[in-house]
Amino acid sequence: MSQILHVTINGTSKEIAIEPDEILLDILRREGYKGVKRGCKEGTCGTCTILLNDKAVKSCILLAAQTENCSIITIEGIGTRDNPHPIQQAFVDEGVVQCGFCIPGMILSAKNLLDNNPSPTKDEVKMALDGNLCRCTGYSGQIKAVLAAAAVMRGEK
């Protein structure tokens, strides 16, 4: 039997009809947030990462119903073409967006880190990106990009 989910997505309050067994990832994609990707559906690849109440989580292993009254941020909610988020800009500048499938999730994991720790060490960045697989690169560029974005967010650049 369907139920109504009350949730805030990228700052907008929504009421979404869901089935009790529906996965959050599927609901978000159905609602048009296509930046949330489906790479494994088993909680390991990280392409479906979102921020749930400001914490990076994998939306493929959450029931939508678990997010009642929660706040969700997807990649669509953090920057625009004219005003991209510093992490988005740093990923572009470092040239580390290859196929791009892992990138939204990785950027949100990075945002989760930088929102809580504005001056992370390289190892802390590595730990923060540990849940996001990438098959195109060797991660070093993304790590560099997150550190560069951190400097921008601290107002140093």
Next chain:
Amino acid sequence: MTEPIYKGRVVTKSVPKKDALSLAMGKPMYTDDKDFRNLVHVKMLYSPHAHAMIEEIDTHEAEKLPGVLGVLTYKSSSQVLHTSAGQGFPEPSPYDTRLFNKKVKYVGDRVVAVAAETVKIAEAALKLIKVKYEILEPIFDHDQALGNDIVIHDEEDSKYIIPVFYDPKKNHASHIDAEVGDLDKGFVEADFIIEKTVRNHYGQHCPLEPHISIAYIDNYDRLVVRTATQVPFHARRILAQILEIPLAQIRVIKPRIGGGFGTKQEIITEPIVASFAWKLKRPVKYEFTRKEEFISARTRHPMTTWFKAGVKKDGTITAMDMKVTSNTGAYGSHALTVLSNTGSKTLPLYHCENLRFVGDTVYTNLPVGGAYRGYGGTQAALAMEIVMDDLARKIGMDPAEFRLMNHIKPGETSPIFKALGEGTEGVEQTMDSVGLTECINQGAEAINWWNREEIKKENSTDTVKRGFGLVCVMQGSSIPYIDMAAGYCKMNEDGTFNLLVGATDIGTGSDTILAQIFAEGLSIDASDVIVLSSDTDTTPFDKGAYASSTTYLTGQACVNLAMKIKEQLFEYTATVLNVPKDELKIEAKAVIHQKSGKQMTFAEIGTKSFYSDHQTQIGAVASELSKKSPPPFTAHYAEVDVDIETGRVTILKYVAAVDCGTPINPKLVVGQVEGALVNGLCYALSEQYIFNDKGKMMNPSFGNYKIMTSIDLPEIETIIVPTFEPSGPWGAKSIAEVNISGPMPVLSNAIFDATGVRMTEPPYTPDRVLKAIQNHKK
């Protein structure tokens, strides 16, 4: 003579990748990101048996389930014999499969496809299908497959459509035999001979976006297939073949795709959605789960490679003899060409006049091999570079000095280029650009190679041993006299250009690279070029994203295109300004006649050519047929610690020095290098298929098939050594594949250097390394 390196205006610059910001913003750009009304979903029932005959399929209950729209089995689907390998025509892979086969040949072979209103209904329907199998004895060991009593392809009609060896009754999917010089004489002349047998394992590409296709019928009743493919044009051709509908009725569109690495060079999901859509006249989607990606997509051909080489005390290599048995699994996708590349992408690397290559590909009842970055070169480099290391040690020469002395040099050739082609004879070629000496030297410096004995002494303990390894690797750039690529462009009234290419950007950045190459020819910016790629209705032909060919081959087509446009711009300006054409030149987005001081900006030309003066569309089509396959080269170095109590191998530093000719976009080059070598590292250290005794893969998930994350990786240093390749666009060669082949041998060499234990069967997991160390002590 080596030509000077090319310093470009737009090329050699790391301009931002055209799609980078959109992708970083999560724009809906992939196959599944477009919503379709009334979308039909597909789920597949796979064979649980490695080798079995289907005696009965009962789908009645499934078809009665509300919401089920149709099923496909071998009884109700196209029975056109074909290959799923997305190669040029005639394909050099055997026609040995149908969409569904009565005889299933591996755990993961397709049995029934169900189309339904929802995924849930389709999954429920699968459970209602009853299949009765006659279970047959399987073969899993590829070294036992040839001539075995068990015959996997005993259907009467499997065949190649090109004249090459094929003997399916003996499970023999391909055979190659090539010999040049005098092998016996070579071995007689040798002071030392080393031979080794190595075995590489199953591996999967693991693109983060699994295979996905959506087919629908458009308003002209044509079939449109939106699909994650590396080969849109081959996909269209093979779909027409399988569905037996005119090619002109089909349009294939490749949106952004989430990685390929070779596995999307196969036509797997497309014919399923196309068959249903054609029947149901509704949009149909089929998306692999991660599990399906492992069991039912394609894999790297596991091989047993025996390699024997002779050397004189002075370092001269006198003979090289390579024998390969390749396991193509249940179907022969790329069976012949991966095999030929094991020889052709390795044997030319070092001087040697006496050479032999003998290769056999066999069928087994295991997952299907296919194209995978490195394409045979990865497999053979393991054997070759281990033996090169052992040869150097045997004569007391430093492995770097040995390679410096023996590697192929500019102006030289190898008889192998002619002896080993791809289904046909190969093509002779002389090396114009070889930066390998510099790669070896610069890499050695970066890893502190020449001081390694001191470093080893200082850092080794009783239980942890330090070691260093080095390998050299080559690949190719396109398949000569087979691969063709084209581009089409038109000028806009603001002086910008639309560039339409069939080339398939699978995340590599080829849209950007091609824009740079085209822009370089007209002295405009990459941002003045609007790129549209990979749509069989609107873009010209391109063979697709494989064989390390897009930058080199489509790139050259784009140079040709720019030259044609330049000619048209001069002609137009000469006519309008009434000045001699041969006195014109291009500067700052304008055509200039210096003598008179007259000029027309590109925007003026664009506008006037549309609306006022001598109206015409400035535009052109150009193509390029590959005439050689200049190899990119790379030297890889690794510094490792081996814990001899646990078998754990820790990489401390990894250096890759690469010669890709002119680096068109250095940041994208680094991305290709690191991406490939990290993929190679994962394959060498942790990735493996674990089969049970029934041939079922037991670890089809990222949780159990380990690919590295950000915390697993060592410090990696990439060094670009620019050279100039005269046959390539602005001097460029390829870069995509070559670096995947270094890690497996270089880690074997480094482990040997640290412990004296020679690993010949990756992955070098702690348990395997420890076992090898313990056996060595005995």
